[in-house]
Amino acid sequence: xxxxxxxxxxxxxxxxxxxxxxxxxxxxxxxxxxxxxxxxxxxxxxxxxxxxxxxxxxxxxxxxxxxxxxxxxxxxxxxxxxxxxxxxxxxxxxxxxxxxxxxxxxxxxxxxxxxxxxxxxxxxxxxxxxxxxxxxxxxxxxxxxxxxxxxxxxxxxxxxxxxxxxxxxxxxxxxxxxxxxxxxxxxxxxxxxxxxxxxxxxxxxxxxxxxxxxxxxxxxxxxxxxxxxxxxxxxxxxxxxxxxxxxxxxxxxxxxxxxxxxxxxxxxxxxxxxx
Numbered sequence: 001x002x003x004x005x006x007x008x009x010x011x012x013x014x015x016x017x018x019x020x021x022x023x024x025x026x027x028x029x030x031x032x033x034x035x036x037x038x039x040x041x042x043x044x045x046x047x048x049x050x051x052x053x054x055x056x057x058x059x060x061x062x063x064x065x066x067x068x069x070x071x072x073x074x075x076x077x078x079x080x081x082x083x084x085x086x087x088x089x090x091x092x093x094x095x096x097x098x099x100x101x102x103x104x105x106x107x108x109x110x111x112x113x114x115x116x117x118x119x120x121x122x123x124x125x126x127x128x129x130x131x132x133x134x135x136x137x138x139x140x141x142x143x144x145x146x147x148x149x150x151x152x153x154x155x156x157x158x159x160x161x162x163x164x165x166x167x168x169x170x171x172x173x174x175x176x177x178x179x180x181x182x183x184x185x186x187x188x189x190x191x192x193x194x195x196x197x198x199x200x201x202x203x204x205x206x207x208x209x210x211x212x213x214x215x216x217x218x219x220x221x222x223x224x225x226x227x228x229x230x231x232x233x234x235x236x237x238x239x240x241x242x243x244x245x246x247x248x249x250x251x252x253x254x255x256x257x258x259x260x261x262x263x264x265x266x267x268x269x270x271x272x273x274x275x
Contacts, residue, residue, distance in 0.1 A: 002047040002099075003032045005070070007061045009053035010038050015077050018052055018088055025092065029099070036064070044068035048098065048255070052088075054078035059230045062114075062133045067250035071109055073098065074254065082174060082265060085256060097257060110256045112171045113190050113211065114248040117229055122240025130229040133252050134172030136245055137197075137228045138217050139164035141236065145200050147221030153213050159220060164197040167215050167245040171252075174266070176231075182206040186262050190247065211247040218242050 004026050008019035023033045034043055042049055042064045049072045051061045058074050058081070065072075074084030075091050086094045097106045117136040119127040130136070140146045140163050149159045168177040170185040173193055178184060182195035183206055190211040196204060209215070219225055219241045227234045227243060237243070266272075 001030055001032055003034065003043060003045070005034045005036060005042050005046045005049045007036065007042070007049060007051045007053075007057065007064070009057045009077060012053065012077060014088075015052040015057075018075070018077075018091075022050060022052075022091065022095075026095070040064065041066060042068060042070060044070070046070045048073060050091075050095075051075065051084075052077055053084075055081045055083045056231070058083040059133060062252050063131075063230065063232070065252075067114075067131055067248070069250070069253065071253045071255050082171075082269070083254060085254065085260075094255075094257060098255060107255050107257045110187075110254040110260075112187055112252040112254065113169050114250055114252055115167065115169055115192075116244075116246050116248040117167075117227070118244045119227055119235060119237060120242050120244075122238065122242075127235050127237070127241070128227075130234055131248055131250060132172070132229045133169065134175045134230045135166050135168035135177060136243065137164055137166050137176060138219075138225050138237070138243055139197065139228060141224050141226050144223050145221075146219070146223045146225050148225075149218040149220045150194065151216040151218070152207075152209065154216075157207075158203065160196050160199060161201050162196040162199040164225070165217055166193070166195040166197060167217075168193040168195065172230075174269075177206070183208065184266065188262070192245065192247070214244060214246045216242060216244050 008015040026033045052075045076084035115132040117130045150157045170187045170189045173185040177195045180197045192209040194207040
């Protein structure tokens with residue numbers, strides 16, 4: 001008997017209705033079903049997390065997993081998503097294929113790099129640790145420019161005068177980093193992207209770093225800043241505080257039922273044509 005966690009977008013009636021339907025179907029087929037309340041951690045030894053929503057719901061599910069190696073199967077309840085895999089009308093067939101196992105190429109796991117993010121105060125007190133699938137953002141709290149010193153592998157690189165700074169994974173290259181004119185990077189790569197937000201300086205390019213290189217951001221200006229991880233506000237920072245971003249040992253695993261070329265998803269998302 002497998003344990004399946006069903007996570008639905010809590011503000012969509014159609015997602016909640018589908019979640020109840022799938023919970024009954026899974027139970028009738030001999031699976032243990034968990035329907036967590038909003039904010040509950042996912043059972044760390046579950047066999048599958050079935051996620052009903054869009055990319056935002058998928059990010060929420062990754063957050064609830066907190067690094068636990070539970071595969072995620074995304075059911076698209078919104079617009080075309082980068083992370084979801086099947087449409088609502090195909091979910092029963094998808095679950096039947098998942099039940100049969102991955103042997104023979106019925107499905108495979110798409111492993112995505114994540115970031116470990118740690119913040120400490122100027123006094124060295126740890127303020128929090130988080131994991132990000134898309135990005136960590138050190139951003140201004142109010143109007144005005146913030147000043148942030150970036151070190152790469154312990155060596156100073158430069159200080160940024162900007163509205164903020166994004167450290168993204170390849171998966172996150174099509175999220176906030178893209179809106180800040182960062183490059184699109186295939187999720188098959190492992191890399192760190194450091195992208196300034198509205199920089200007030202001549203150097204305004206994204207750095208694409210090897211995933212072994214740790215990025216450390218120190219608040220050096222008088223303006224306070226805040227950290228957001230995958231769009232979730234986490235804590236505020238004052239002068240002298242430090243944020244460390246490094247590749248996580250944990251990955252996010254997504255169930256895929258066939259080759260899903262990333263560039264074709266990108267093409268559909270942006271409405272690109274062949275000529």
